Amino acid sequence: MKIQEIRALEILDSRGFPTLKVTLTLEGGGQGSASVPSGKSTGEYEAAERRDGEAGRHGGKGVRQAVRNVEEVIAPALMGQAFTDQAQIDAVLLHLDATPNKSRLGANALLGVSLAAARAAAARRGLPLHTALHADAHLLPVPCFNVLNGGAHADNPLAFQEFMLVPAGRPTYAEALRAGAECYHALARLLEDRGMSVSVGDEGGFAPQIEQPEDALDLLVRAVERAGYHPGEDVFIALDPAANGFYRDGRYVFGGRSLSSAQLTDLYRDWLGRYPILSLEDGLSEEDRDGWAHLTRALGRRVQLVGDDLFVTNPERLRQGIAQGLANALLVKPNQIGTLTETWAAAQTARGAGYRLMMSHRSGETDDSFIADLAVAMGTGQIKSGAPARGERLAKYNRLLEIERDLGDRARFAGRAAFGGEA
Numbered sequence: 001m002k003i004q005e006i007r008a009l010e011i012l013d014s015r016g017f018p019t020l021k022v023t024l025t026l027e028g029g030g031q032g033s034a035s036v037p038s039g040k041s042t043g044e045y046e047a048a049e050r051r052d053g054e055a056g057r058h059g060g061k062g063v064r065q066a067v068r069n070v071e072e073v074i075a076p077a078l079m080g081q082a083f084t085d086q087a088q089i090d091a092v093l094l095h096l097d098a099t100p101n102k103s104r105l106g107a108n109a110l111l112g113v114s115l116a117a118a119r120a121a122a123a124r125r126g127l128p129l130h131t132a133l134h135a136d137a138h139l140l141p142v143p144c145f146n147v148l149n150g151g152a153h154a155d156n157p158l159a160f161q162e163f164m165l166v167p168a169g170r171p172t173y174a175e176a177l178r179a180g181a182e183c184y185h186a187l188a189r190l191l192e193d194r195g196m197s198v199s200v201g202d203e204g205g206f207a208p209q210i211e212q213p214e215d216a217l218d219l220l221v222r223a224v225e226r227a228g229y230h231p232g233e234d235v236f237i238a239l240d241p242a243a244n245g246f247y248r249d250g251r252y253v254f255g256g257r258s259l260s261s262a263q264l265t266d267l268y269r270d271w272l273g274r275y276p277i278l279s280l281e282d283g284l285s286e287e288d289r290d291g292w293a294h295l296t297r298a299l300g301r302r303v304q305l306v307g308d309d310l311f312v313t314n315p316e317r318l319r320q321g322i323a324q325g326l327a328n329a330l331l332v333k334p335n336q337i338g339t340l341t342e343t344w345a346a347a348q349t350a351r352g353a354g355y356r357l358m359m360s361h362r363s364g365e366t367d368d369s370f371i372a373d374l375a376v377a378m379g380t381g382q383i384k385s386g387a388p389a390r391g392e393r394l395a396k397y398n399r400l401l402e403i404e405r406d407l408g409d410r411a412r413f414a415g416r417a418a419f420g421g422e423a
């Protein structure tokens with residue numbers, strides 16, 4: 001395939017900040033577009049977004065330079081060349097940028113082109129994206145709904161960032177989505193009954209004025225029951241404390257507490273006995289590698305331990321972490337690394353080591369649903385895309401409904417097995 005044209009456009013993300021959308025056209029037909037998300041609680045070692053120096057009229061820093069890099073550097077280098085596959089295109093992107101963290105052209109510029117190319121290639125073949133990426137993909141991921149927001153994603157006093165409901169015990173993806181939405185509404189009624197705010201955070205989850213993570217966990221369990229589901233059978237819990245956010249001078253400071261790494265691990269162990277928790281992401285800071293090793297030894301057989309900031313979807317950082325016995329699952333965020341090929345490589349490295357995979361959105365999102373198809377193509381068995389409300393979150397969840405319907409009898413819902421462990 002030969003690339004005929006690549007255009008980029010500065011658009012706004014779900015927080016009203018600039019990001020970019022790339023459209024790539026192939027010679028002889030086939031066009032694809034992709035929009036790039038943006039995180040707020042970013043890991044230290046994520047690939048660098050290209051942002052302009054000055055805050056623009058949107059209040060956030062623009063991506064005009066990233067747009068120019070797509071149109072003036074990347075497009076001329078790719079146009080007219082014949083490519084046989086995605087890996088070749090991504091290799092040229094890496095070569096053009098030639099920095100370890102994509103800071104020259106910007107991981108946002110590279111990813112936009114990389115994903116748009118995948119879409120264009122699928123369109124040319126007349127295939128749905130998930131099928132084009134992996135021919136017999138048929139595993140529908142368990143959706144993890146972030147229904148209570150804290151940390152960097154909300155202005156409430158809750159230090160832990162994400163409290164997710166995981167309807168892993170439902171029979172199909174569509175039933176899981178329905179359960180998530182019903183629990184979300186039940187939670188709203190519960191909060192209203194208690195006179196608490198139902199305003200929402202960046203990912204569409206509620207952000208009431210609570211401070212203690214245990215209060216949030218209790219609310220989740222009550223909401224599941226109120227919606228008529230069984231906690232620990234139909235619906236489970238996943239957490240993303242995003243512990244970098246409350247790590248101060250070697251201690252974890254939240255809700256009036258100051259805990260050592262070992263004490264926080266003990267607290268998590270206690271919660272595993274009290275709440276139906278299936279998954280714990282970034283339970284400790286990325287800097288606290290000894291703590292991570294201890295956490296993994298202590299709880300890794302009982303619960304999924306996901307590395308997000310810890311691994312930043314980077315195959316090399318993941319390899320180091322695996323060698324040190326850190327975590328047992330990888331959070332997959334394409335924009336942390338910058339190309340589709342490297343995202344696959346990270347996922348494959350994780351799989352090879354027996355680590356599980358959770359596909360993930362960013363807190364700043366667009367209506368692009370690429371990660372829904374990618375989750376199916378990779379067979380991650382898990383996806384988190386925020387609350388079951390707000391368009392940019394539902395773009396992914398609703399896309400998965402279409403995929404499940406289109407796969408028909410071949411569709412399989414990953415269910416509880418996707419999380420391993422005993423919980």
Ligand SMILES: O=C(O)[C@@H](CO)OP(=O)(O)O
Binds near residue numbers: 038039042162242
């Ligand atoms: O920490 C996370 O997992 C993400 C997505 O939920 O947040 P952000 O995109 O702000 O890094």
Ligand SMILES: [Mg+2]
Binds near residue numbers: 240281
């Ligand atoms: Mg995270």
